[in-house]
Amino acid sequence: MSSDEASRIVAGVEWRGSSPDQRVTEGGADAELAALGQEFEALSAKLAELVVLQRQEVVALNRVVQRSERLNGEGMISPSVERIEALLKLLEPIERAIIAMPAVSVVGLGVKARHAAHVLSHYWTDSPERLDWDAQAVRRLIESTCTVAGVALLSSQP
Numbered sequence: 001m002s003s004d005e006a007s008r009i010v011a012g013v014e015w016r017g018s019s020p021d022q023r024v025t026e027g028g029a030d031a032e033l034a035a036l037g038q039e040f041e042a043l044s045a046k047l048a049e050l051v052v053l054q055r056q057e058v059v060a061l062n063r064v065v066q067r068s069e070r071l072n073g074e075g076m077i078s079p080s081v082e083r084i085e086a087l088l089k090l091l092e093p094i095e096r097a098i099i100a101m102p103a104v105s106v107v108g109l110g111v112k113a114r115h116a117a118h119v120l121s122h123y124w125t126d127s128p129e130r131l132d133w134d135a136q137a138v139r140r141l142i143e144s145t146c147t148v149a150g151v152a153l154l155s156s157q158p
Helices: 003-009 031-068 079-100 106-119 133-149
Strands: 013-015 153-155
Touching: 031 079, 031 106, 079 106, 106 133, 133 153
Parallel strands: none
Antiparallel strands: 013 153
16 A cells, blocks of 8 residues: 555545435435445544554654664564455445445435545645645535535544
8 A cells, every 4th residue: 555545545534424324214215325334434434544554664664774774684564454354345346336326315315425525525625725626626516515414524634
């Protein structure tokens, strides 16, 4: 996994407000989509934690390598990288289902918007004015949809 992929995973979106899943009654409109959203967010939170752990391991490994000046010709795969890859494999079918399933309520739109924000998290690493026109339009649409759905997102950037 590249550092760019890792950065996108934890890149600057954090959620506030109630989860759309909390407002869906069992068997109601978009209940299945909301359940997928709940699974997606739980796995995404674990993934973000693992990415932070992996970054810490890389820093520690770099210190060791700098001290010894070599790794005896052997590369090392971090255990957290393996766990990140495993979580990404678990996330893929959930993300595909979220994309494929049509939303029929504001709750479902909220799930889809939150997923889109995750996929396009790099849109929140800079101010909207510095983004290309199409990226600005998509970012504003996602923000508006999240606001209407009661799942507004905030940039963690200053």
